[in-house]
Amino acid sequence: MSSEPTEHLLVTEYFHPDTASTGQLMTDLAVGLKDRGLDMTVYTGQPNYHSGENERQPSRSLHEGVSVRRIGAPQVRQSSMPRRLVNWALFTAWMTVLLLFERVERDRKVIFVTCPPFLPAAMWFVCRVRGWEYTYVAYDLYPDEPVELGYVPEGGLVHRLWERLDRQAFRDAEHVVALGPVMKERIAAKLGPSADPEKIEIIHNWEDEDFITPMAKTDNWFSEEHGLTDTFTVLYSGNIAEFHDLETLVGAAAELDDREVQFLIIGEGDNKQRIIDLAEEHGLRGDSVEFLPYQPWDDLPYSLTSADVSVVAVKEGFEGIVVSSKLYTAMAAGQPVLVIAQDDDDEARIVDQFDAGISVEQGAVEDAAAAIERWRTDPQLVERQGTNAREAFEANFVKDTAIDQYYEMLAPTAQSKVVA
Template identity: 30%
Template sequence: MPKRNILFISQVYVPDPTSVGQHMADAAEELAARGYRVRVITSGRGYDDPTQRYPARETLGGVDVVRLPFSSLGKKSILHRVAGQLMFLVQAILRGWFGPRPDKIVVSTSPPMAAIAALAVRLVRRSKIVFWAMDLNPDQVIATGVMKPTALPVKMLNWLNRWLLGAVDHVVALDPFMAERLNAKRDVSDKTTVFPPWPHNEPEDDIPKSENPFVAEHGLADKFVVMYSGNHGLTTPLDSLVDAALTLQDDPRLRFMFIGGGPGKAPVTRAIEEHQPENIVSLPYQPLDAIRYSLSSADIHVVLMNEALVGIVHPCKVYGAMTVGRPVLYFGPRPSHVTELLDAAQAIPPEEGGGPIGWEARPGDVEQTAAVLREIAATPPEEIAERGRRAKQLIAGRYSKKELCGRFADIVVEGLDTPE
């Protein structure tokens, strides 16, 4: 029997460091390892940095990666984003029509309306579609105040979303809050599976500070490192953390590391330009092969969640922190997926290794944030390490990459004959 073809459509893909692209690559390579013929249609340029160019075609992890020209113009403005997304969708449709016929198409929300390309391909190729909802729009632009719910583009996108949800064959939501929002648009509960994405790094990526080249490079050996790593989006407000860092300049041991990029990094950049604080460091996205070192250099990782965005975006960065055995400092509402994790660890009996895996702070409260940070920095190193150990244990037991990536691959191949 000939091999079954699986097509991924995603504007981002490795080696681009964006989280969605890394998850798509993990899933694609898992399917290729199972013997399926996997092809990816993606952008030929970096998503955050469009000056970054990638090969037009290559094989990565057994996956045939096809990259399209003029399909990412960066994040300079909404117009640049939309133009790049439209050019990508048009090219992806044409490539899908004339390449090998896919039995299944996997599509996410990069770009937000990527499912349109998948449905256009299905119109000609009669493929089934798995829709992996990584975030929700226009919900996100409404929650961040970019557009009003009554705006015509918002109404059009909501109508389009309802149609897309009805048309795809399977929906994967990242948490129960996201599934609830999807079902509020259109009841797709009969074809929706809910489970979170997996951590990009592995448990063995936990590197002691004394052996970590990133620590040596940035002079962190004698510092207590508070880190925010990943996309700095408008959905992750950093203002109170940055302001708290400025008030804590009197503590020479504290170092605040902001690693990554995005429009939400403006408070960090502004603070550095206006105050030149020695305790705040801003770095760009790290290469994929260096992330294990940067994540492991932190003593505690910050996870933020805007209350209005629960169920719209998913706090993926929490998994990276937990996988390298670091506790988390959570800024955000209850309930949310992060509090589900915090509470799950607390619910495990102490004799089985349960207990707290982090701390919580109130978003927008600079004074309370500074007080919590002083408390954390004064916590005995053994307790910090124990909270990190519990976090790592929770990931290994319930949220490992092997387990979750395997479950996603099972959904994709459901109904297909096993390849030779």
């Protein structure tokens, strides 16, 4: 057995300079754990989030002291679900073969995240063969997500096999990370009554409190450039996927079409064209509903603070399957948050707990419109809930708080080091 420090290997499809939220979070995590004293290595792929727009990176490099190895798995442009499936399969297979057969000189513990969806089952197999301990970080639950979306028939062979493998991956993990209480409940239900719920840690995602800070629209060049300064503005910024219920938001925009309210939807995704078509059906596109593509990284502190209210939307049935990282960004921006979700979803619980916004159920178009109209006519409510959002964010969801929790979980003597 080697006397060198244990290597903590983070396996993730996305890493710097990928602009996917998972890439940003995994970069923060690896660098933060390295800074706290863990020997960190990252195995990842080439940047490919925005259809391969990022420049190709060297196969081996250092990022802020973290050793990064990029595998050579072939990629196709991620412009559709079938193409993403190809990338996911190639990445998972390539990484599996590499980890099964590479020579390792010292003790290793593996940390992996559910990107791509097939990775947990593959890493469970690898770690079982190699005798490595591992930590399973659940950013999404599979096969729950494709079953809810109708891609995988519930109760079919694929569903049952995938569920069995995923359950075993949870059971054999040294640690399991859930992003909220509802997600923890779903994982515990998967494991059954014989499993130890104590090994499921709740560690929320985060935002960099120095990168996103509240900003008045009158001081924001992005608000000025897009004509938002003098108009009450509702912002959705991020992935426009099938599990994001923006249909309710567009419905609310139609209800408020005769009011001075501007809706700005920034981002890309499989469901974007459907949302554009819906806005056009209501005669809203180019008028009260505007669409923009993803914004450059350096512009995000301005685009994300350019509105009066931010939106987080989750499709019904996804309670505990996903927890939107947009919630923490919206709270960091110091804006009230309109959460479109079930009352008992993690996102709704948080904004209700801290009086940081208003939650409405999916499809409740009139309730969403009423919430926006209430904010529009009550600037004091906007200010109070926006202040509450930022204060709750600073107390609970900043980067250092989350990474300290990971460190305490992963390092045997972490508590004394963190306090010191």
